[in-house]
Amino acid sequence: MKKIVLFGSNGQVGWELQSSLPLLGNLAVCDRSKVDLSDFDAVSAYLEQERPDIIVNAAAYNAVDQAETSEEDAQRINHDLVKVLADYAAGKSAWLVHYSTDYVFDGASERPYAETDVTNPLNAYGRSKAQGEQAVVASGCNHLLLRTSWVYSARGRNFAKTILRLAETKTEFSVVDDQTGAPTSASLVADITTLCLYQVLNSSNPEALSGTYHAVASGHASWYEYARYLVSEAVGLGIPLSCTEHDIRAVSCSEYPTKAVRPKNSRLDNSKIQNAFNICIPDWKINIKRTLSDMVRQG
Template sequence: MLRMTILLTGVNGQVGFELARTLQGLGRVIAVDRNALDLRDLDRVRNFVRATKPDVIVNPAAYTAVDEAEDQREESHRLNAELPEVFAEECARTNAWLVHYSTDYVFDGAKSSPYVESDAVAPLNVYGETKLAGERAIARSGCRHLILRTSWVYGARGANFMRTILRLAEQRPELTVVADQFGAPTWSRTIAEVTANMLAQIAAAERSKPGAFDERSGVYHLTNGGRTSWYEFAREILRVWGCEDRTRIEPIPASAYPVRARRPFNSCLSNEKLAATFGLAAPDWVRALELCAQQD
């Protein structure tokens, strides 16, 4: 891979937007949105991959509406399971790499400590089930892959918890936020920058010894460091943006905020495998949030 061709999906999403920037310099990036390539049309997707002949496919695109997925199982399965299966089959055919993003929702949240990659999976909702099906399809294909599980993703673009809290703080003097679900808020730029670093390491290894990184193919957890609740995350958002005196936040149990899809109480993921294999460690979630607030 003297100069990689990278096919990037979902460029208008939180992570895809950042990836379109961090992947520059690694090679030629073919970035597609839904107007350029309808990812629900799997035959068209397969033909597009064969025409572009990428060395790496980076796929942050997904069906991410967790509650709506309970009623839209077919569409969720198409984008979260069948689409990555097509990408994986094409990568296996040409010996390309696939980078795919998954979720803490493959776990049931019953464990008291952070989840490691080898822990038993037991999704509580359709979204988690379809993301797990995508993981399994990739592994089954035999392609070289990085499946990056992340959690509580936020950023300056798209629909996410951070932007919702800031919007509601402009409208209401008091908010209630769930305080008994725990995880690590993860900045979309952190995900993109770590991904680019991983691919840079793989590209360097491929130049010196093709196949040198093949044994590192697999599942990795990638989140910002630390642990917090949605309630504490919301409080920190208001502090960082300087509006904590304007809006009061009250903690409530998850049982007081009914939603269509069940969520895990513990979404914490261990990043130790990522650190041991690639020498990478994402910043603490509070520092990442502060950096997000400073961006243009």
């Protein structure tokens, strides 16, 4: 039986992976209470102890605005740690599953980004994630480097929870309408990961599957369109709110300045992963209702 180690098991994606990865082998979950991932000696000792065939790294420094003033902290988790994991995987012929982001691109393109497009991050978080990607590829380890975007779940902090809270407490509010991407549920990312790994484990030529893929929901929306859809679904579910989707105003990102600049076009073309693994990735709207119900249940 394959041994799998999961880092970042308490995060949005990590939490969902805990349900599906045990289908593939013997899973060891690792959260901050077990290993502080900024302590690389402790990380190496943990890997030596567990001797995984597959490392799944769902841990990350994800505070995009904070990274502008704490770039070293972001680099340590999003690049230096990733290099430690990738070098270990390369040395032991293990597989590494690692996640990256739409923020490695500058968003200037008029079309959805392909895996082969040149990266050019606009902010410190994006730079640290792009360097993490480069460390994975340079190590020569077998890998699934999965870029995802706009992740939400009933757990953790995310845009969907923020919008639900605003709709519960405000009679109107504004949301940015000139940044476009694919809201992607953490459970979808986990399902895609497990389906892809299953095929790696059962392939006669698994190395051919090693590479970078865009693991995002199909379709796209602006933050404003996404917010309107969230609120209309919440109304449909009977969640008590102080406003409806008609009370949300569209604004441009210049009217909503943030420390970190974000790409205007965050759309990632997901056809490569669908074709390579023969999977069907649903539209971004598919998981929203279920996640909203989970959010309300969790309070």
